[in-house]
Amino acid sequence: MEEQFILRVPPSVAERLESLLNGSAASPEEQALDLSFSENGRSGTFSIGNEQFPASLLDLPCVTESYKTYDDRALVKTADIGQMIMVRGPNESAPDTIEYRHGLTPPMRDARKRRFRREPDLNPELVQRVERDLLNIMAVNEQEDGNQNASNANKKPAPKPVTKPEAPPTTANAEEPERSDSDDTEDSA
Numbered sequence: 683m684e685e686q687f688i689l690r691v692p693p694s695v696a697e698r699l700e701s702l703l704n705g706s707a708a709s710p711e712e713q714a715l716d717l718s719f720s721e722n723g724r725s726g727t728f729s730i731g732n733e734q735f736p737a738s739l740l741d742l743p744c745v746t747e748s749y750k751t752y753d754d755r756a757l758v759k760t761a762d763i764g765q766m767i768m769v770r771g772p773n774e775s776a777p778d779t780i781e782y783r784h785g786l787t788p789p790m791r792d793a794r795k796r797r798f799r800r801e802p803d804l805n806p807e808l809v810q811r812v813e814r815d816l817l818n819i820m821a822v823n824e825q826e827d828g829n830q831n832a833s834n835a836n837k838k839p840a841p842k843p844v845t846k847p848e849a850p851p852t853t854a855n856a857e858e859p860e861r862s863d864s865d866d867t868e869d870s871a
Contacts, residue, residue, distance in 0.1 A: 692770070
């Protein structure tokens with residue numbers, strides 16, 4: 683599979699990026715395109731021409747599949763996309779989390795809150811107490827198993843039960859043999 687990501691840019695940058703990709707850029711300075719990230723790997727700068735814009739790498743709330751086609755009939759899955767590079771305008775603030783709250787389309791607005799099950803609220807002290815109790819129970823069971831194995835080793839093996847010989851099967855009508863439907867048709871003919 684290929685490696686892919688979503689690049690979301692402001693409308694003014696999108697127009698310049700489209701003209702660059704269509705080959706209608708006038709000068710080589712306008713054709714310069716660069717994306718670099720800082721050491722943390724989540725924030726960086728996006729450069730197009732002489733302008734620089736802040737960028738952030740964000741995780742999407744769910745995985746998005748991408749497809750392509752060679753014959754306009756069959757679709758071939760090319761990648762699972764789980765991240766998006768969001769380019770912001772110069773005056774926009776950086777996101778405070780590493781996960782983007784919304785999906786790619788309007789119905790996925792605030793997707794984590796509306797569409798996914800919440801994680802249960804667990805008290806860490808309660809979890810530790812239950813874990814300790816389970817470990818104690820497992821230790822007691824292991825001791826009991828060890829004691830049973832030791833006591834079974836000291837005992838004589840139990841004698842095997844005596845099996846009875848099989849009795850012949852009994853029939854409901856002892857005097858008459860069982861008849862089938864084919865026997866009835868022969869008698870009536």
